[in-house]
Amino acid sequence: xxxxxxxxxxxxxxxxxxxxxxxxxxxxxxxxxxxxxxxxxxxxxxxxxxxxxxxxxxxxxxxxxxxxxxxxxxxxxxxxxxxxxxxxxxxxxxxxxxxxxxxxxxxxxxxxxxxxxxxxxxxxxxxxxxxxxxxxxxxxxxxxxxxxxxxxxxxxxxxxxxxxxxxxxxxxxxxxxxxxxxxxxxxxxxxxxxxxxxxxxxx
Amino acid sequence: xxxxxxxxxxxxxxxxxxxxxxxxxxxxxxxxxxxxxxxxxxxxxxxxxxxxxxxxxxxxxxxxxxxxxxxxxxxxxxxxxxxxxxxxxxxxxxxxxxxxxxxxxxxxxxxxxxxxxxxxxxxxxxxxxxxxxxxxxxxxxxxxxxxxxxxxxxxxxxxxxxxxxxxxxxxxxxxxxxxxxxxxxxxxxxxxxxxxxxxxxxxxxxxxxxxxxxxxxxxxxxxxxxxxxxxxxxxxxxxxxxxxxxxxxxxxxxxxxxxxxxxxxxxxxxxxxxxxxxxxxxxxxxxxxxxxxxxxxxxxxxxxxxxxxxxxxxxxxxxxxxxxxxxxxxxxxxxxxxxxxxxxxxxxxxxxxxxxxxxxxxxxxxxxxxxxxxxxxxxxxxxxxxxxxxxxxxxxxxxxxxxxxxxxxxxxxxxxxxxxxxxxxxxxxxxxxxxxxxxxxxxxxxxxxxxxxxxxxxxxxxxxxxxxxxxxxxxxxxxxxxxxxxxxxxxxxxxxxxxxxxxxxxxxxxxxxxxxxxxxxxxxxxxxxxxxxxxxxxxxxxxxxxxxxxxxxxxxxxxxxxxxxxxxxxxxxxxxxxxxxxxxxxxxxxxxxxxxxxxxxxxxxxxxxxxxxxxxxxxxxxxxxxxxxxxxxxxxxxxxxxxxxxxxxxxxxxxxxxxxxxxxxxxxxxxxxxxx
Numbered sequence: 044x045x046x047x048x049x050x051x052x053x054x055x056x057x058x059x060x061x062x063x064x065x066x067x068x069x070x071x072x073x074x075x076x077x078x079x080x081x082x083x084x085x086x087x088x089x090x091x092x093x094x095x096x097x098x099x100x101x102x103x104x105x106x107x108x109x110x111x112x113x114x115x116x117x118x119x120x121x122x123x124x125x126x127x128x129x130x131x132x133x134x135x136x137x138x139x140x141x142x143x144x145x146x147x148x149x150x151x152x153x154x155x156x157x158x159x160x161x162x163x164x165x166x167x168x169x170x171x172x173x174x175x176x177x178x179x180x181x182x183x184x185x186x187x188x189x190x191x192x193x194x195x196x197x198x199x200x201x202x203x204x205x206x207x208x209x210x211x212x213x214x215x216x217x218x219x220x221x222x223x224x225x226x227x228x229x230x231x232x233x234x235x236x237x238x239x240x241x242x243x244x245x246x
Numbered sequence: 247x248x249x250x251x252x253x254x255x256x257x258x259x260x261x262x263x264x265x266x267x268x269x270x271x272x273x274x275x276x277x278x279x280x281x282x283x284x285x286x287x288x289x290x291x292x293x294x295x296x297x298x299x300x301x302x303x304x305x306x307x308x309x310x311x312x313x314x315x316x317x318x319x320x321x322x323x324x325x326x327x328x329x330x331x332x333x334x335x336x337x338x339x340x341x342x343x344x345x346x347x348x349x350x351x352x353x354x355x356x357x358x359x360x361x362x363x364x365x366x367x368x369x370x371x372x373x374x375x376x377x378x379x380x381x382x383x384x385x386x387x388x389x390x391x392x393x394x395x396x397x398x399x400x401x402x403x404x405x406x407x408x409x410x411x412x413x414x415x416x417x418x419x420x421x422x423x424x425x426x427x428x429x430x431x432x433x434x435x436x437x438x439x440x441x442x443x444x445x446x447x448x449x450x451x452x453x454x455x456x457x458x459x460x461x462x463x464x465x466x467x468x469x470x471x472x473x474x475x476x477x478x479x480x481x482x483x484x485x486x487x488x489x490x491x492x493x494x495x496x497x498x499x500x501x502x503x504x505x506x507x508x509x510x511x512x513x514x515x516x517x518x519x520x521x522x523x524x525x526x527x528x529x530x531x532x533x534x535x536x537x538x539x540x541x542x543x544x545x546x547x548x549x550x551x552x553x554x555x556x557x558x559x560x561x562x563x564x565x566x567x568x569x570x571x572x573x574x575x576x577x578x579x580x581x582x583x584x585x586x587x588x589x590x591x592x593x594x595x596x597x598x599x600x601x602x603x604x605x606x607x608x609x610x611x612x613x614x615x616x617x618x619x620x621x622x623x624x625x626x627x628x629x630x631x632x633x634x635x636x637x638x639x640x641x642x643x644x645x646x647x648x649x650x651x652x653x654x655x656x657x658x659x660x661x662x663x664x665x666x667x668x669x670x671x672x673x674x675x676x677x678x679x680x681x682x683x684x685x686x687x688x689x690x691x692x693x694x695x696x697x698x699x700x701x702x703x704x705x706x707x708x709x710x711x712x713x714x715x716x717x718x719x720x721x722x723x724x725x726x727x728x729x730x731x732x733x734x735x736x737x738x739x740x741x742x743x744x745x746x747x748x749x750x751x752x753x754x755x756x757x758x759x760x761x762x763x764x765x766x767x768x769x770x771x772x773x774x775x776x777x778x779x780x781x782x783x784x785x786x787x788x789x790x791x792x793x794x795x796x797x798x799x800x801x802x803x804x805x806x807x808x809x810x811x812x813x814x815x816x817x818x819x820x821x822x823x824x825x826x827x828x829x830x831x832x833x834x835x836x837x838x839x840x841x842x843x844x845x846x847x848x849x850x851x852x853x854x855x856x857x858x859x860x861x862x863x864x865x866x867x868x869x870x871x872x873x874x875x876x877x878x879x880x881x882x883x884x885x886x887x888x889x890x891x892x893x894x895x896x897x898x899x900x901x902x903x904x905x906x907x908x909x910x911x912x913x914x915x916x917x918x919x920x921x922x
Contacts, residue, residue, distance in 0.1 A: 133865060137903075138756050138796035176448030181482055184448065185489045189563035193755075196566065199725075200755040204796060207758075208865075 068217050072132035076205075077218075077225040080134060084147045085155075085229050136208045142197050149197075153190045162187065164235035164243055169202065169223035170195045174235055174243055198222075253358055255279075255291050256304075256329075256338065270295050284313040293329065301330035304340055317400035320346040325354055336360045372397075372415070384425035388434075390416050395441060405470070405505075406536060409450070413442035420461075429466035436461055441481065450536070455481030455492065459499075470505040486538075489560030493520065493552070510534050522548040523556055533585075541582035548575050550597060566754070569602030574611065583619075586679065591616030591625065605753070608632040615646055615653075617677065622649035624656070636703045639663040652676055655688075664703070665696030666713070685723040691716045697737050707776050711737025715744075727752045738776075740767035740785065756797045763790040767810060779912060780823025782857070785813035800863060800902075808858035808873070819883065819891075820851040826912045827859075827882055827893055855886035861900075868900040 154171065157163035157179065164174035171191050176184045202222060206215040227236040230246050238244050255274060271294045279286040288309030295302030307324040327342025337359035344354040350369060357364040363378040374397070375389040395414040402409055420434035441455040459476025477496035482489070498519040505511045510532040518526040524547050531540030547553050550572040554562065562570050574597030581589040597611040610630025616623050628643035640662030647656050655673040668690055675686040697711040715733030722728075729747035743764045750758040770782040788807030795801060809817065819827075858873040859882050872880035872895055880898070885891035 135865070136796070136801055137799065137866070138801060141797065142756055177444055177446065177451075178448070181444075181451045181453040181484055184451065184484060185560055185563070188487070188560070189568060192564045193566060196751075196755045200751060203750065204756065204758075207794070208801070 158234045167237040301328040304329040317404040386422040388420040408445045414440040432463040472503045475500045545578045571600040573598040618648045664699040666694030687721045738772045739769040760794045781820040784817045785810035806860035852891040853887040
């Protein structure tokens with residue numbers, strides 16, 4: 044009896060487990076989203092910093108309520124949200140967009156030159172590391188170490204918030220590694236990155 | 247080294263060449279010449295002296311010159327110079343270029359008198375002058391004038407192989423004792439300007455450092471001793487995360503260091519005196535890789551104001567606190583054992599910490615907090631007042647106890663806050679260690695905090711009420727703050743209960759807050775009055791489940807509000823409130839342009855049976871619903887009596903930013919609808 048009970052309990056647990064882990068991570072969509080995000084932050088290699096903020100749903104739909112007339116139709120209008128399909132993977136929240144634009148500014152103002160000089164590297168876990176500070180003047184070294192710490196805090200928040208925004212906090216790790224690959228894929232030639240084994244390579 | 251050897255060889259050569267009064271040429275080949283400082287291999291000395299000439303041509307070359315103690319090595323060194331009689335009796339002079347492949351040529355000027363030997367080595371305005379006296383054969387004097395520090399790279403390589411000297415000059419005088427059977431000893435006074443140093447990994451560096459000091463260095467087999475005494479004059483130093491921007495005023499330093507064999511340097515005596523800003527005394531120990539392993543330091547800062555910019559900006563910057571404003575005075579004692587903090591205590595005198603971004607402020611810190619990685623220690627600390635995210639709190643005195651790397655409260659402590667108080671029953675804090683960030687847990691009771699003051703501090707509408715509750719456990723780890731228990735706010739004659747509170751990155755980027763909120767029996771009359779939302783009488787129940795805010799703005803929630811059917815009183819809704827609700831719901835209220843609507847406009851308020859509205863926020867879109875729904879419409883207000891009113895919403899998917907904009911307009915009273 045106990046044995047039977049144990050077996051069926053195990054089976055139940057197994058079945059439950061099957062159900063729980065059967066969550067599909069939209070790898071292709073995540074990759075596409077990561078590419079958009081990363082390319083936006085890194086910007087145009089030719090020097091022109093392109094700044095295309097992510098379209099935020101509804102942000103552009105606000106109808107100015109008429110101040111002259113009490114227009115019920117306009118009130119109906121305020122509600123008209125973007126008639127978008129519910130995407131499998133979304134990184135479009137104001138918080139993420141705010142962090143992204145901060146990261147873009149930081150990248151253009153400070154980090155890019157560090158990557159160009161070979162002082163910074165992209166790690167295999169989606170972060171930035173000061174891999175060779177000797178490439179920088181001492182004063183810049185102090186500043187860049189702080190900038191890198193700031194950027195890594197933002198990166199961590201982005202990976203987490205994207206996972207949560209998609210309703211799957213447990214995807215954080217997968218999102219992080221998707222981004223890690225994308226940062227490296229989008230890196231310009233000459234920049235350093237860390238391979239899967241943790242050793243530094245130059246692109 | 248070279249002159250001493252030269253003297254011996256020259257004497258031999260000159261005897262041979264100059265004996266007959268005729269032109270002569272002689273070459274000497276010597277396999278090895280050993281002097282106390284340097285060894286020369288494959289030496290060739292050639293002297294040509296035309297008959298009757300006033301000078302001859304001396305050419306000296308060596309396949310290799312090594313000065314093992316000093317770390318120098320030159321290959322294929324050659325020196326050519328016109329040799330002539332010196333001014334004194336029996337002396338010789340020779341000045342010419344010294345060349346070695348891979349090194350820029352220098353001028354070597356040698357003056358061999360009977361009793362003295364003088365040599366100067368120069369390049370540009372850098373001059374290294376050496377003098378020896380036959381009376382003291384073991385002593386060599388060196389006079390340095392703007393000698394590039396790079397010339398002493400080989401010497402540095404011996405002490406610190408990873409470091410390279412990239413700039414700076416050295417002036418001063420050194421005496422070098424090279425007696426056999428006694429250690430090599432270098433003493434003197436040097437001044438350094440514009441020192442630039444860097445290690446291979448860039449972790450330690452210096453730039454523009456000026457210094458003046460007395461030096462005593464002794465080296466024998468397996469033991470090196472160094473004492474330095476002097477001051478530093480400006481420049482910047484980077485060591486790991488520590489960045490020191492030296493002030494223009496001199497900082498007195500003194501140290502005695504020793505190194506046994508190839509182990510790391512030990513500095514049993516160290517002192518640093520930057521007057522009021524920072525005085526440090528103690529001992530340091532470095533590993534073979536030049537990392538700091540042991541330390542026992544006593545620090546004294548009379549005025550913390552300059553300390554951040556001079557000493558702490560590197561560390562604080564890593565935590566995003568680079569602009570932290572520090573005031574007050576403190577003394578501290580730090581003990582580092584095998585690279586980890588073993589003990590720390592401080593004596594604080596009216597210290598203030600003020601975040602540049604106004605996230606927190608703590609004023610009037612005093613007391614003697616202490617931290618122990620091993621045995622228990624009691625201590626205490628107090629502050630006068632502070633603020634966290636704009637919420638002010640009063641002073642408190644904390645009795646503390648530290649043991650095995652934890653810091654905790656000995657007994658409950660109350661902190662006055664916004665009309666009430668927070669009582670901390672327990673607190674345990676673990677500073678960052680072993681790659682883990684800071685962690686803490688605490689339990690707190692909130693008593694009679696005035697919601698009016700909270701609202702004012704956070705620029706909310708003028709809510710009134712009182713917040714109470716007990717959070718038996720608040721845990722902070724991995725950048726996440728979790729609260730167990732429920733906070734209860736008595737407001738608007740009802741209660742608001744907040745549970746499952748959690749924050750991510752509370753001190754970092756885009757802090758998040760999640761919570762479940764339940765509202766019970768709030769007086770709609772008070773609520774609408776405060777919100778400037780027309781006027782409704784009745785009681786409100788509802789909930790905001792799975793609320794998640796990022797950067798203090800809602801990102802998702804599942805909210806539902808409805809009037810409490812159990813409320814027994816008159817349920818009335820004013821015309822203004824009807825319009826406001828219609829606005830929020832994006833619905834079409836009972837007021838239109840129809841005749842019926844115009845008739846309704848004659849009434850100040852209406853009776854209602856039920857009001858209900860819900861919103862599920864996700865991806866910037868609020869999915870709305872009401873009391874009942876049919877198709878795309880949902881009922882928000884169900885009227886009662888005559889005139890019979892009903893408000894119906896027709897648009898379920900509402901754009902959240904627009905909705906918020908409208909709500910703000912309504913509560914500010916900006917949106918006064920014009921009814922014609």
